[in-house]
Amino acid sequence: MKRVTDSSAPTTPLRRIAIAGASGRMGHMLVEAVREAPDCRLAGALDVAGSAAIGSDAAAFLGITSGVPIVSDLRAGLADAQVLIDFTRPEGTLAHMAVCRELGVQMVIGTTGFSDAQKAGIAEAAKDIAIMLAPNMSVGVNVTLKLLEMAAKALATGYDIEIIEAHHRHKVDAPSGTALKMGEVIADALGRDLKECAVYAREGITGERDPSTIGFSAIRGGDIVGDHTVLFAGIGERIEISHKSSSRATYAQGSLRAVRFLAGQKAGLFDMFDVLGLR
Numbered sequence: 001m002k003r004v005t006d007s008s009a010p011t012t013p014l015r016r017i018a019i020a021g022a023s024g025r026m027g028h029m030l031v032e033a034v035r036e037a038p039d040c041r042l043a044g045a046l047d048v049a050g051s052a053a054i055g056s057d058a059a060a061f062l063g064i065t066s067g068v069p070i071v072s073d074l075r076a077g078l079a080d081a082q083v084l085i086d087f088t089r090p091e092g093t094l095a096h097m098a099v100c101r102e103l104g105v106q107m108v109i110g111t112t113g114f115s116d117a118q119k120a121g122i123a124e125a126a127k128d129i130a131i132m133l134a135p136n137m138s139v140g141v142n143v144t145l146k147l148l149e150m151a152a153k154a155l156a157t158g159y160d161i162e163i164i165e166a167h168h169r170h171k172v173d174a175p176s177g178t179a180l181k182m183g184e185v186i187a188d189a190l191g192r193d194l195k196e197c198a199v200y201a202r203e204g205i206t207g208e209r210d211p212s213t214i215g216f217s218a219i220r221g222g223d224i225v226g227d228h229t230v231l232f233a234g235i236g237e238r239i240e241i242s243h244k245s246s247s248r249a250t251y252a253q254g255s256l257r258a259v260r261f262l263a264g265q266k267a268g269l270f271d272m273f274d275v276l277g278l279r
Ligand SMILES: NC(=O)C1=CN([C@@H]2O[C@H](COP(=O)(O)OP(=O)(O)OC[C@H]3O[C@@H](n4cnc5c(N)ncnc54)[C@H](OP(=O)(O)O)[C@@H]3O)[C@@H](O)[C@H]2O)C=CC1
Pocket: 020, 021, 022, 023, 024, 025, 026, 027, 047, 048, 050, 051, 052, 087, 088, 089, 091, 092, 093, 109, 110, 111, 112, 113, 134, 135, 136, 137, 138, 173, 177, 251
């Protein structure tokens, strides 16, 4: 299979990276991407206690030996790492973050589904360590967010806004973190509060559509990597802005760009707009 690599990757300095959720879908993509990047070294691999992967080599799924075992002891897994890339679950990420904060290990967080209180906890930890948090690491999605900002301002009246996302059958959170971020970007551009205008479900006699709302629809099925469409529906026309991921490699490459960006940071909370210079 052809690999997606970032040709802008510098050859120095070497970044020592630990991966949380190392046996998960994103964990596998990240182990492979780190091993293929000349400026990165796999320095640790974590998974949840009780996982069948504990004790096995992090690259065993590739049919090779990396010399890095998957462990559940956070201190052991982080001992040699400068940065942890974490695509797990909110409760796991927060437990990892407490130890990263203690050890001065930076974090790239791709996990989605955080509550507002959990996000506030991440912002607090970022006073001590550098953290990059984004619900989607792909360049294309982040450019799409910029396009949405512009479209929302230009289509502020007369267009009903609906966000439709589709993901694989294993996804546990809905709407996706990306769909929620799209909603936030659009609501901000329109001077609305997403908490007040989001509609997450419709059933029965719903009444006519309130034009101030932003609707969300989530589809789950098969192996869909991640599709997002924002529909601006007016009278006599519809505009659709879509992004479709066909491989998780794009998220892994975005994560490595974030790792390189963090190399120059002492502390602070960043997102992919900072990494990609889109702010
Ligand atoms: N920001 C982005 O660009 C992207 C974000 N994501 C997000 O990343 C997350 C992971 O996605 P994906 O890789 O598909 O999921 P998987 O379920 O395939 O992988 C999750 C991994 O985390 C482990 N894990 C589960 N619970 C915990 C816990 N409490 N503590 C520590 N580790 C835990 C799992 O172990 P076990 O299998 O043993 O339970 C598994 O190894 C999701 O939140 C998803 O939305 C996904 C793709 C892109």
